[in-house]
Amino acid sequence: MNNSFELYNARTHRIGRLACALCAVLFLGAPFLMGAVLGGKPDMAAFGRALLAVGPVWIISSVAEYLIYTPMLGAGGSYLAFITGNLINMKIPCAINARDMVGAKSGTAENEIISTLSIATSSLVTILVLALGVVLLLPLQPLLQNPALQPAFDNVVPALFGAMAYKYFRGNLKVAALPLVAMCLLFTFVPSLSSATSFMILPAGGIAIAIAYMLHKKGAKAQ
Amino acid sequence: MTILSQLNSPAMYLICGGVIAVVALICVVFMIRAYRAGLAIGMDATKMRRVIISSTTFTILPAVGILLGVIALSGALGTPLPWLRLSVIGALHYETQVAQGAAESVGLSGLNATEMTATAFSTITLVMSACIMGGILMSIFFTKRYTKRLGSSDSKSGGVAGGFGDKAMTAMFIGLVSAYVGNYVGQLVSGEGLFTFAGSWTPIAVMAVAAIAMAVFLYLAEKKQAAWVENFSIAGSMLCGMIAAVLIG
Structure with missing residues (x-):
């Protein structure tokens, strides 16, 4: 890795941390500003109760997401992804798709650049589509809320994962078979786990990584 | 007001x-x-x-x-x-x-x-x-150290573990997709009661159509040398899946 890229990386961390800190202040400050405008500041006692009631699962989930996705996204990509959200249903598949399209290897300078470009583009397109959508909300509403089209938008995630499943399973059947069967059986016998699908990524990923490691080891020994 | x-x-x-x-x-x-x-x-x-x-x-x-x-x-x-x-x-x-x-x-x-x-x-x-x-918050406090540690463990690991990073990332993504596929299967089979098969099969049908569409796109990109098709393969496959959802209703 050359010096200019090391300098780029060091600056990425500095800018990323500053951007995250700025966004944390904005995201947490906005409710107070809105409260002042509306004439009703947040009730901190009710906030504490709500945080205890709904917070733990999401706080743990966001920490788990951080640990899982940062290695996939690299530094620049992860700073941006955690600011802009929609990780599982958009940013992660988008970055992985971009990485594979150009054949970038993880941990390389190229992967860092591709991941950042991909997530920045995806975030800007989302912001643009939503801004246009909000401007056109009234004329678009009848079309988008047409009952005939609802199944299409209710199934965006299955459509995304169907496409991605083919792409990744076809070349990695040995890695995919066991976690796929295990997850199908688990969700069949314990259907209530449906609400905790994002947590089940951890054991499924763990099984897949263990198998991939065994195959990798076997391949290395054979050479 | x-x-x-x-x-x-x-x-x-x-x-x-x-x-x-x-x-x-x-x-x-x-x-x-x-x-x-x-x-x-x-x-x-x-x-x-x-x-x-x-x-x-x-x-x-x-x-x-x-x-x-x-x-x-x-x-x-x-x-x-x-x-x-x-x-x-x-x-x-x-x-x-x-x-x-x-x-x-x-x-x-x-x-x-x-x-x-x-x-x-x-x-x-x-x-x-x-x-x-x-x-x-984790990004502010840990990303620098975390990515450095990931980088150094990658560079230190020669031999068997060397070059495993990519495979690990792909495997993690396979785990992610497996969890969602498992959820859709579980909801179909037991979503309305254990082994009643009364849940919705639409997500599975949508996944299947999107997967078939992806197979066609990749065939065109790889076998027919239409590399540009790959840029639109995910969006096109998703669109096919979503159209299938409308047709299923």
């Missing part, structure tokens, strides 16, 4: 639009820096442009889906807040659940505009912001 018209007031649009503009600016800065750094280390500009085009086409359909989330939440929370939450930091599956839970915790019977007050609204907004802060 009703609470909903207050929530849709120009001042609310200004606050939310301002925050979104700052985040958009951050994205532009990261994008320009990455592009320039890519050129500086000798990366092919065409390759980087392909990534931008592919990421754009990839994002449009899910973004329209997210727009529906804005519409769904706008009945109870007005338009500006869902617009802000879903343009940045938020996630479609997260916002509705947390807003609902927060509404109940502040004493509303559910997420609805009829019972909403200014205090309830600002409290719900604060809960929605606070619960999803984990990723941002």
